[in-house]
Amino acid sequence: xxxxxxxxxxxxxxxxxxxxxxxxxxxxxxxxxxxxxxxxxxxxxxxxxxxxxxxxxxxxxxxxxxxxxxxxxxxxxxxxxxxxxxxxxxxxxxxxxxxxxxxxxxxxxxxxxxxxxxxxxxxxxxxxxxxxxxxxxxxxxxxxxxxxxxxxxxxxxxxxxxxxxxxxxxxxxxxxxxxxxxxxxxxxxxxxxxxxxxxxxxxxxxx
Amino acid sequence: xxxxxxxxxxxxxxxxxxxxxxxxxxxxxxxxxxxxxxxxxxxxxxxxxxxxxxxxxxxxxxxxxxxxxxxxxxxxxxxxxxxxxxxxxxxxxxxxxxxxxxxxxxxxxxxxxxxxxxxxxxxxxxxxxxxxxxxxxxxxxxxxxxxxxxxxxxxxxxxxxxxxxxxxxxxxxxxxxxxxxxx
DNA sequence: AGCTTACTTTTAAAAGC
DNA sequence: GCTTTAAAAAGTAAGCT
Numbered sequence: 360x361x362x363x364x365x366x367x368x369x370x371x372x373x374x375x376x377x378x379x380x381x382x383x384x385x386x387x388x389x390x391x392x393x394x395x396x397x398x399x400x401x402x403x404x405x406x407x408x409x410x411x412x413x414x415x416x417x418x419x420x421x422x423x424x425x426x427x428x429x430x431x432x433x434x435x436x437x438x439x440x441x442x443x444x445x446x447x448x449x450x451x452x453x454x455x456x457x458x459x460x461x462x463x464x465x466x467x468x469x470x471x472x473x474x475x476x477x478x479x480x481x482x483x484x485x486x487x488x489x490x491x492x493x494x495x496x497x498x499x500x501x502x503x504x505x506x507x508x509x510x511x512x513x514x515x516x517x518x519x520x521x522x523x524x525x526x527x528x529x530x531x532x533x534x535x536x537x538x539x540x541x542x543x544x545x546x547x548x549x550x551x552x553x554x555x556x557x558x559x560x561x562x563x564x565x566x
Numbered sequence: 567x568x569x570x571x572x573x574x575x576x577x578x579x580x581x582x583x584x585x586x587x588x589x590x591x592x593x594x595x596x597x598x599x600x601x602x603x604x605x606x607x608x609x610x611x612x613x614x615x616x617x618x619x620x621x622x623x624x625x626x627x628x629x630x631x632x633x634x635x636x637x638x639x640x641x642x643x644x645x646x647x648x649x650x651x652x653x654x655x656x657x658x659x660x661x662x663x664x665x666x667x668x669x670x671x672x673x674x675x676x677x678x679x680x681x682x683x684x685x686x687x688x689x690x691x692x693x694x695x696x697x698x699x700x701x702x703x704x705x706x707x708x709x710x711x712x713x714x715x716x717x718x719x720x721x722x723x724x725x726x727x728x729x730x731x732x733x734x735x736x737x738x739x740x741x742x743x744x745x746x747x748x749x
Numbered sequence: 750a751g752c753t754t755a756c757t758t759t760t761a762a763a764a765g766c
Numbered sequence: 767g768c769t770t771t772a773a774a775a776a777g778t779a780a781g782c783t
Contacts (some may be wrong), residue, residue, distance in 0.1 A: 573774085574773095575772085575773045575774050575775095576771095576772050576773040576774075577772095577773095578771085578772075578773095600770095605769070605770080606769055606770045606771095607769085607770090608769095608770065608771090610770065610771070612771090617772095618771095618772085619770095619771050619772060620771085621770065621771060629770090629771075630771095631771050631772045631773085632771070632772040632773075633772090634773095669772080669773050669774065670773095670774080671773085671774045671775065696777085699775095699776085699777080700775080700776045700777050700778090701775060701776075701777095714774085714775060715775095716775055716776060717776085718775080718776075720774085720775055720776085721774095721775080722773085722774050722775050723774095724773090724774085
């Protein structure tokens with residue numbers, strides 16, 4: 360029947376229109392965050408899976424798109440915090456977080472919590488620090504992890520503290536404020552974390 | 567030796583003390599009572615000795631929270647009924663008091679590796695987002711409680727209906743961590 | 750730098766939006 | 767889903783001196 364076909368076409372149009380909108384949203388947010396094409400493609404895959412499983416019902420396209428992007432960043436080891444995703448989305452950080460938990464569970468993404476190490480390259484380049492400092496920072500984080508100094512602490516804060524220490528050890532000192540601004544944490548957090556790392560890992564910091 | 571310092575921190579209970587309440591009258595008679603219908607449909611009233619907070623509704627139902635143990639809940643609710651009677655409001659004779667939730671804290675006395683625990687318990691069974699909150703969230707089916715696990719070894723058990731539920735919850739977590747060699 | 754206050758998470762009930 | 771209550775855990779944040 361003609362009606363039936365018209366309805367299918369209408370649904371199809373709506374579905375395609377929604378998908379197109381979601382993909383443009385992913386592109387817009389990814390561009391604003393300076394994310395590489397691979398991450399956008401990963402996010403698109405996550406979003407399509409969510410659509411295929413009818414996970415959009417009762418949720419906004421923008422919310423699911425933001426959550427898919429958040430998940431994709433983590434899958435690609437180039438994490439952005441919920442706050443950062445929230446800054447380029449119309450949806451609140453709280454809604455993105457709740458949607459992320461939902462699709463993460465429904466799609467069995469099984470993502471490990473974000474590692475502080477994955478933030479090192481981005482933070483270091485934001486501070487114009489060379490590969491040597493990055494390596495130092497990563498090494499400090501590995502030792503910190505072995506000594507149980509990262510459990511329960513914010514990944515960005517620990518990463519920032521490790522970079523702060525590494526920059527000093529490499530003779531390319533960055534101030535706590537500079538590191539704090541790039542990492543999106545307060546100077547107080549850098550101070551608390553770096554003091555703990557320096558003491559527990561026996562690192563001498565001479566200012 | 568099996569000293570996990572399990573301590574009940576909060577008990578939430580509900581009951582029906584009357585068929586209906588005139589919250590405006592109670593607000594006028596009880597010192598410190600707060601009632602803003604547009605803000606929240608219940609009247610808020612705090613008491614001490616034992617310390618607790620009440621949410622009183624026009625339906626005659628009441629929510630009691632903040633008590634440190636189940637006995638205190640009964641004591642405070644009985645006191646509340648007396649106070650209501652004191653201002654000329656009749657209350658039901660034998661109110662059915664239901665404990666709805668108990669929050670307890672405990673200490674496994676061991677530093678924990680939350681990443682290892684996340685993998686051990688199964689990423690699909692837990693929630694651990696250190697960027698958001700330092701505790702790992704573990705939902706147990708039997709007893710049906712939620713346990714927050716911290717790297718310090720401290721625990722928070724919530725959702726239980728009885729002190730026993732909380733103790734069982736701690737034991738379940740302790741045993742699972744022990745079996746995985748993470749304690 | 751420190752102190753204080755406050756928000757993050759979890760849980761449950763109540764009545765209404 | 768939100769609103770309101772209380773409470774612990776530990777990390778982070780913000781305001782004030």
